[in-house]
Amino acid sequence: MTNKLRIVPLGGLGEVGKNMMAVEYGDNILIVDTGLMFPENDMLGIDYLIPDFQYLLDKRKQVAGIIVTHGHEDHTGAIHHVLEEINVPIYATPLTRGLLEDKLSRNGLAGKVRLNTVQAGEMSRIGPFQVEYFHVCHSIPDGVGLGITTPAGLIIHSGDFKFDHTPVDNWPTDYAKLGEFSGRGVLALLADSTNADKPGWTPSERVIEPALDQVFRSAQGRVIVATFASVISRMQQVGVVAARYRRKMAFVGTSMTENAKIARKLGYLDLPDDLLVSVDQALKMKPHEVVLMCTGSQGEPSSILGRLSTGTNRQFDLQAGDTVVLSSHPIPGNEETVHRTINRLFRRGAKVIYDAIAPVHVSGHASQEEMKLLMHLVKPKHFIPIHGELRHLYQHASLAQQVGIPPERVATVENGQVIEFENGEMHLGERVPGGYVFVDGSGVGDIGPSVVREREALARDGFMMVTLMLDKHSGRMLEEPEIITRGFVYTQNADELMASVQRLITDTVRNHDGDLQDELQQAIKTFLYNETRRRPMIFVTISQR
């Protein structure tokens, strides 16, 4: 039991405190967000990653609650993994709650958890923490930042935010609240660093509407808009423009349809019933009378847009005259897939509009000038850049210096580095596990780096498997060795190579003077490398009779 206030940015994939964070005072812990990450290109075969929260498992009795700041996967996606271990009350705004409920029911946790709805502007007492939720603009409605009053002082957590003066839902970030916080004195500001290397001010979500209008005005046939299933504001904008051009609107795909339903039910999406039609209805209408909204703007092969780009979509296909809008920006690492998808859409005869050629997408995160504004509004004593990779945190830290926060009061740390506040001063505490856990199939954490390294080796050069049957007395081969390879060479064209391997095996069996298995593996390995400059995994099994 200590009276220190501790900030613990927990695991993630480089983005500090983005997916999960703990705020501790005494023996009370508050969790902020429980998100997942998608694997990088070299994390072979991994479905997704979740934060490594073993640090909390040892203290699970102390956890008082989980706050989810907004409804994006990288803040909500690990909720069921966390709740299975630490089933504490969850606090979320209505839309975030709605999206969480959907996720929880899909993971068999519906009704098994305690969900508390909170509104921006409200306050919750959670253990010794007094949490004030303030509205922030982002690329999903109903996002909040947090003012956490603790016995050690007031901490402000920005959540994912931007300062949009003309948001599509007409609900700007709560400047007054931020000002009020500064009046009370803020011990530390923790702020979103995603766009710390973007100068200026992120454009308003509103700028997309003229671009969409332009698209609809010139579109001859169907309009197909692809974006994230969570960008409710984009649905709203497409709806408005669709109505303007007398087009009916249909949502394609489960996630898109489901999210739209939730958002409409809760009043975050204002689309008149007579604007919406089912996909089946839409497909029966004249091309210039419909707009379809679907997922796949990241080029995911299994998404609607991905399948349309390869002509493998069940329900409908692209047709001449279609205009496809990718209303999104490639997530780092997805560029190749997104560009390939765009090329394929062109190849299939669609007119394709994407963010490089028209402002059909804007970022949901603050740029440098907004970051500075937040610091001036909050006037924090200490500053901790979060929600970004190290390079973003360093940029954000230098912005803090520019607005006059002395370097010694800025903590640029990585996941797992505990930050402590005592008597108003900030110190670095110990390091705790701050990594991630692979989720692959139904396995959580049963695959570690070693297995991924095996997959890398197999992916690089494949393997060769040799099975031998020897006479247990004479040691001679009783059958032709069986050789299987995968991912190594196209065997139909490698008869000669295989024949040489057969000979090599025969000779080695005849002449070996040490452990046969080792000698065979070594000999085959060396031979194949000399012949092909590749290093497939080699397996030799020897049976005797």
Place this chain on the structure above:
Amino acid sequence: MTNKLRIVPLGGLGEVGKNMMAVEYGDNILIVDTGLMFPENDMLGIDYLIPDFQYLLDKRKQVAGIIVTHGHEDHTGAIHHVLEEINVPIYATPLTRGLLEDKLSRNGLAGKVRLNTVQAGEMSRIGPFQVEYFHVCHSIPDGVGLGITTPAGLIIHSGDFKFDHTPVDNWPTDYAKLGEFSGRGVLALLADSTNADKPGWTPSERVIEPALDQVFRSAQGRVIVATFASVISRMQQVGVVAARYRRKMAFVGTSMTENAKIARKLGYLDLPDDLLVSVDQALKMKPHEVVLMCTGSQGEPSSILGRLSTGTNRQFDLQAGDTVVLSSHPIPGNEETVHRTINRLFRRGAKVIYDAIAPVHVSGHASQEEMKLLMHLVKPKHFIPIHGELRHLYQHASLAQQVGIPPERVATVENGQVIEFENGEMHLGERVPGGYVFVDGSGVGDIGPSVVREREALARDGFMMVTLMLDKHSGRMLEEPEIITRGFVYTQNADELMASVQRLITDTVRNHDGDLQDELQQAIKTFLYNETRRRPMIFVTISQR
């Protein structure tokens, strides 16, 4: 023997005509460029790709020569593969020739090929083709575009180009020549589309110098500049600024050192001897007295910068106070690796400058306004966008329309689509193989999509290998089955799963009523999927005694 003029954009990775192209008239063929491509992230284990030029193999007798427009890998890298099949004279400007010679000698072809040096402004007669080389600005010196006079008319090939009014080597693109061509009447323009979705005008290479000056002025310790080994102009600029701030300059790594040597010898790089020091000397000097130039700006793990970022560089390590400049832009697909490298450099205490936060790099390719200028200068009857992916070609084609080239005179095609000119009219001809060939280790083309698919499967879920020894009379198992897995689960933590597989095998052997091998594979496959939601490859080998 026909009197058609044929343009054949040959294989590549989406970028049309970028890596190789054939110009045919009658029974004479001219090859333009012989480049390689680097694999996309999902081309597992592949070293690089070269164009599929089998179309030319059947006509190799007709090939009159190879022109290499400039010294970049994606235009030169396949030269030895092509020459091994089609050893015809090569035409290149001095720097390009110098870089080619280096490459050829490393591939044992030194002295075995006919290299002709040509100068921008000169002309070569190659078969029925009269080729005029005109200078273009690009991110490597001595690049040329081509004016190819054929019996069917004059074709202009832009090469990779930009219109830089203040190039570092003070050698602007040859506007006069382009104007002269238009005077003669141009049948078709083939132009670089790389930046067709970039509005405006690509900044001059010159803008980098102030940014570098700023870096050097504020750098306390060593400056380390990473860029491509081929960006001679960057070496020149770093040299100028280094001298200004009394720093000595050292090139690190073979390719960088070798290219600098060639460029200096041929007079394309003007660095006084007393400015240059060896790496060993540099490392002995005071940090503020040196600048090191190395490769690795794409985050290649094996490059100098890659090794510095992981602390695995042999010769020297990063030290506090180092300023690292990534003077490049991530090649699409490399973003993840580049960003990871930048984060690691920050983690190791370096101050990192990259193109997102300072103008330390500009593109070597023309933007939209330059593309329009080229069209106006050349006034072509027909237009063929090349050197870009399909999405770029479509943008470039729409720019052509904007400057008044009617759509029916623009051919937006993919690799392998023959374009024919007859009596001044353009028609699409047949399709020929326009793909690529994988190069992996020493194997060229011995790995096809099927092997890569095997690698994908292995990378996704690994494999399980089961070896059984049965009694040939009773069919009972004589030994515990041997089970090997790789890339599937971390076996140390999977005892239970393995035990269940053992039991499953025992039961199946006891109760099977069909082909045992099939039944085992099927049973294990189903079991593992139900247990883990993964689908490893399953191999069962059965021996009897």
